[in-house]
Amino acid sequence: MSRQIVTDPKTGEKRCRCFKRCGGCQLDESYAEQLSRKQQKAERMLGRYAKVGSIIPMDSPYNYRCKVQTMYGLDGSKRIISGVYQSNSRKLVAVDDCMLEAPAAAPIVQTLKKLMKDMRIAPYDIQSGRGVLRHTLMRTSFTTGQIMLVLVTASPVLPAKNNLVKALLKAHPDITTIVHNICPEGMPLTLGERSITLYGDGYIEDILCGCRFRISPDSFYQVNPVQTEKLYTCAVKAAEIGKGTKVIDAYCGTGTIGIICAKNGAQVTGVELNRSACRDAAANAKLNKLDGIRFYNDDAGKFMQETAKRGESCDVLIMDPPRAGATREFIDCACTLAPKKIVYVSCKIETLERDLKLFTRGGYRAEYIQPVDMFPHTTGIETVVCLRRIEKADDKPEKNYLRPRRGDRKK
16 A cells, blocks of 8 residues: 655645645645645635635544445456545546545545455446445544445445455444445435445444534534534524524434534524435434434425414524525525524635625624534635624624625715
8 A cells, every 4th residue: 555645744734745736735835834824814705795714724634524425436457446536537546545535434444445456346437337335435434433334336236245344344343334325326426225234233422512422424523523613602602592482493413503503502403305314313322321312304495484473483503504504585585584693614715705795785794603614624614603683684884894895985
């Protein structure tokens, strides 16, 4: 196995020889420079809404990804290789070790490649449609030590699966569960609708902010649990959760933020479109012995529309939308519900900036903006914004924070 990670003997910082070829890392500079770059971007894009806090760094910005997806293929000598697709292409880049992935992942991948060769399990080829193994998905809990391995195949047939499972467990007894997922079609790295548990429970558990969470193969769960604790702590603190606080947790995933709020005494209603994640959310509430929380399997925007029609309200709306941000309909309904506070957890600063404009027009003013470095060595910035409702929708927020940028001024 060739080593792709090198360490600077003077600074102790790691560098990857696959930079630019792999696409997993987008920044090849010191960690201090990365933080400075992200801080400047956050202030440039969000500074007109409120004062931007200093970005929260990661103590050790390596091996943080608890979710690892690996592709398999053949090189020119017909040897099985593993890695990732090059950015914006279908070209497989061989990667044997990665400074972003959980340390447990690489050894398991190496064992699997050897077993694939011995048991004649061919990697799936997208062009020809031949082969068996499309990719693997691994989820690791840094708190419980549990590891899930998902084998994603193009057909229901997984040759020598019993022997494969036995050999994997013998080499890696720390694997907690092995799942066989069937995905006959679809984009690379997607999961099919059918899963078969080959070993263990079919899920793992993780501990976050003192709560325990069940994670299934296709459930959404933050990929950097170390920084997620800091992120959610900021969100819950900004929401000022107290006993009896009525909270709607939109885009709730496996219920993480909502359950943490419920643990602090809030009455929580969570909504999530992913059915598997919603099932996990309900199971997580029971796991944490919480009664004051309900989950609905529904589209967040549609749920908000129905809630607004019924004339219902809440004290705090917590929203953690996907990278595309919230829809216009969702934001309009949120403003109609008129909660005192909206806590927006964003994984893409560009869509956050767009949505903050709409919330501002809808009668809200940002009072807290906290960036968190959730994805070191990438350009991504995770941000918590707390918005407070002002008395009248047409009130003008402070000039300091809503002066138009050059690109917004009329010519």
